[in-house]
Amino acid sequence: MTDIEKLLTKCKLYVALYGDTDANGKIVVEFITKAEDAILARVDFVDSETDLVAHQGILRKLARRGVRKPRTKLFTTNYDLAFEYAARLQRFVVIDGFSHAAPPVYDRSHFGLDIVRRDNAKDAPDYLDSVVQLFKLHGSIDWRRTATEIIRARGSEGQPVLIYPRDSKYQEAFEPPYLDMMSAFQTALREPDTTLLVAGFSFNDSHLAQPVLAALESNMSFRLVVCDPVFVDQALIDTDPLKVESDATKNEFHRKLIRLVQTGDERVMLLNGRFEDIALALPDLVAETERERHAMRVKALRDVTSGAAGAKP
Known part of the structure; x- marks a missing residue:
């Protein structure tokens, strides 16, 4: 097996x-x-040396938007810390439901918070740019459940908070804190003029796939973009570039999405590609902010300083 x-x-x-x-x-x-x-x-493979170019590209292109617009919501079923590290490298602020205490403590109300600069000379709030909301639907390797609360920490304290791959994950997904993540996901799908970009998700988890189909049925302004190499197999393209049959027909949800496209539903777009491909294909709609440029200058300065310190006389 x-x-x-x-x-x-x-x-x-x-x-x-x-x-x-x-x-x-x-x-x-x-x-x-x-x-x-x-x-x-x-x-638990992510560290300071891990190549996170694709994750950085996704964050930069999707989360960097006008501060008056709703914050980008990023939903992931992965346990790893790839997006957290990618955000740190680019000086993005991640709102993930945890406090800024030590250790950070989970509280669902923290998803309703935002980041602003306080300026006594201004009455209106000055919202910080480059802020993203991160919802880890199946938990995370750095979430630990203690006797009284859920904290974000590494080590042996408490028990891991994540949904392991087994059939019971469908029931576990509707228990705290996963229920909070699922609720946010379903609420986002019902919002008007919402676009869901899916990459690296096989639609094999029906508790996540069904809400997407429900949104397509009930939300007429909902748009769906799915990027997956399963839609057209490269070997089939090489054999006959004009007539191919997709391996996606093996998946019930993929078949339904393909059917919607075939019937002319312009809200659904299916792309053949990997996570790295969609990161490259997405356009940069917003120019680099001064804060991002400053972060790059500081990084370059530290790299030079580090190199000088390590240089031999």
Whole structure:
């Protein structure tokens, strides 16, 4: 069995049915623990040396917009810290539901906060540019549940807060704090003149795919852009560039989206490509802000200083 989701689901069912007191039960529980630890280790790959050009491009092109417009909402099912590191590299501010205390504590009301500059000479608020709201629908490797709260921290304190790949994730997604993320996702889909850009999501999670289809049915001003290499297989293009059949027909939700396009629904756009491709294809609609240019100048200055300190006499 190569499907880790099905395997962990069967293991959890075995423990639920037969318990964990006998020898077999203990073996299964031990395997589940090791599998979950392995998953955590595999997704903990981001550091200061990781190539995050695509993530930086997505943030720069989508989140850098007029401060009077609603903040860009970024929803991800990934546990890793790629977007957090990419935001840090570009001096973006991330609103992720956690406080600015030490350690940061989760509170759903923090999603309603924004970042402004205080200037006694001005009456109107001066909203900070380059701010993005980040919703991690399945949790994060740096979320930990203690006895009384959820904090953002690395280490062994508390228990990890994330939804592991198994069938129960559909039920877990509607428990706090995931329920807050799902609620924000569904609310965003109902907003007028909303565009959802999907990249790197296979539509295999029905609890996320169904709300998207519901938005297409009920929200006439909703627009959907899906970028996925599954829509046209490169080998098929090479064989016959004029007539190809998409592998996306194997997925129920992909079939429905293809059908909408075939019927002339201009709200739906399907692109064949990877996450990196959509990051390159998106246009830069807003010029670099002075704050971003200053951050680059400071980075260049520090790079020179670091190089001088490490140079041999």
